[in-house]
Amino acid sequence: MSGIAHDLSRRLADRAEAVCRHYLSNGRREGRYWLVGDIRNTPGRSLFVRLRPSAKGPAGKWTDAATGEHGDLLDVIRGSLGLPDFADVAKEARTFLSLPHPAPEPAAPRRHVMSxxxxxxxxxxxxxxxxxxxxxxxxxxxxxxxxxxxxxxxxxxxxxxxxxxxxxxxxxxxxxxxxxxxxxxxxxxxxxxxxxxxxxxxxxxxxxxxxxxxxxxxGSTVRIGVPDSVMAAGEGIETMLSLRQVLPNIAMAPALSAAHLAAILFPPALRRLYIVRDNDPAGDAARDTLIERANAEGIEAIPLSPALGDFNEDLQRLGIHALRTGVRVQLAPEDVVRFMNLAP
Known part of the structure; x- marks a missing residue:
């Protein structure tokens, strides 16, 4: 990212919610995120913009759970207004931020959303x-x-x-x-x-x-164990390894983000998928998308929800016994015997 683009992106991130209300007006705020259908301001919940910095990343970053596309608030301006050139995006950003417009510069290369x-x-x-x-x-x-x-x-x-x-x-x-x-x-x-x-x-x-x-x-994941007819998929590596402390015999597939979780590819033999969600709007959107995709392919999809923010937080703050109890009641009965570590 050039110095100009980095400065504008940072300034926009400081006003992330105002940017979303202006350029993604068909969406709405849910907690720490702004949810909308896509970067073109279509109504829906697939795209989520982080409004405040957190452990998951800086403010102003967005991801579309349906496509895996991601970017910053300059990309939001570009996509919502259909601006093809970075010079036009920068001009619009300066206008929104009430910044002075510099003397004309040579056109910068077009910025692309990374897929x-x-x-x-x-x-x-x-x-x-x-x-x-x-x-x-x-x-x-x-x-x-x-x-x-x-x-x-x-x-x-x-x-x-x-x-x-x-x-x-x-x-x-x-x-x-x-x-x-x-x-x-x-x-x-x-x-x-x-x-x-x-x-x-x-x-x-x-x-x-x-x-x-x-x-x-x-479509890819970090694979822990060998997937069979049953598998668990979620976002973070630590989250999935925490779940494996009480489900040591089930294959795990950390997808690394909510967007990539929604887009994972299913192993051919998969018949039941446990969807390990984080307690945030991005996790909800990924869960809903993945359930729909799995059901369309004849795969039973069962969400697993933590008591706190994620299963590693459950493990650290509540302990392994509370984690085991909370997970057990969410499993299919036959999978309790097949996969769960029932040690006291």
Whole structure:
């Protein structure tokens, strides 16, 4: 992103709700998000804009759960008004922000909404190949600090001691990182997800965006265990690993975001899908989309809901016994015996 675009995007993010009310007037606010049908201001709930910064990312970022497209508020202006050139988008943004208009500059390249990062697939594969299994590493320390002790079937999770991190502004840094391989249904790596860690593994690294993905993610997931006729899919790696502490024998598929959860591809043998939702509007939209898609293919879809924000929060704050009790009543009866760890 150029300096001009970055500055305008930041200023718009500071007024994210006002931007949404003006350019996405057919939507409405729900909690920390603005929900609308798409970037063209169609009524609906597929696209969600984050109105305030949170652990999931900065304000002003949006994702369309139906398509996997994502961007910032400059893209909202471009899409809602149908502006083809960045110069026109910047002019409109300055008008909205009541900023002075500079002297004419050479036209900047057209900005595109990113629907994938296929150009980074090879780099993702190289990074995963250079990483090591998580046993005995800071990645294992990080997970155990979050209450996650059962780590069988996690070959798609690795550790890199010095993974590059590029801030929006400033020089490149290196931090230890948990590296997760994102794979398609054939097991081919299409991307990676990086979680940068504190030097002692006690938490995520103290950087602005400690989680980032690269590669072509749409339809793919981080696969934990081998999927059979039953599988659980959700957003975060830690969320799904927390659920696996009480369901150790079920395959898990973290999709890394609500948008990508809504768009996962189904294994051919899948007959029942547990949809692990986060307690927020984005999670609700992903759940609804995925239920509709699964039912259309003859797959039974059963939502699993946490008591708090997500299942890792349940595990850490309520404990494993409360987590087990809360999950058990949501499972199909035959899956309690088949998959659940009933140890006291």
């Amino acid at each position: 994938g990062r296929s150009g980074a697939i090879e780099a993702a594969r190289r990074l995963f190949a250079m990483s090591q299994p998580i046993a005995g590493t800071l990645a294992e320390t990080y997970l155990r600090r979050r209450g996650i002790a059962l780590l069988h079937g996690t070959g798609n999770l690795r550790f890199h001691p010095c993974c590059y991190y590029k801030p929006d502004d400033g020089p490149t840094e290196t931090w230890p990182a948990m590296i997760a391989a994102v794979t398609d249904l054939s097991g081919r790596i299409t991307g990676v997800h990086r979680t940068w860690l504190a030097p002692d593994g006690s938490d995520k690294a103290p950087v602005e965006t400690p989680r980032k993905a690269m590669g072509d993610l749409l």
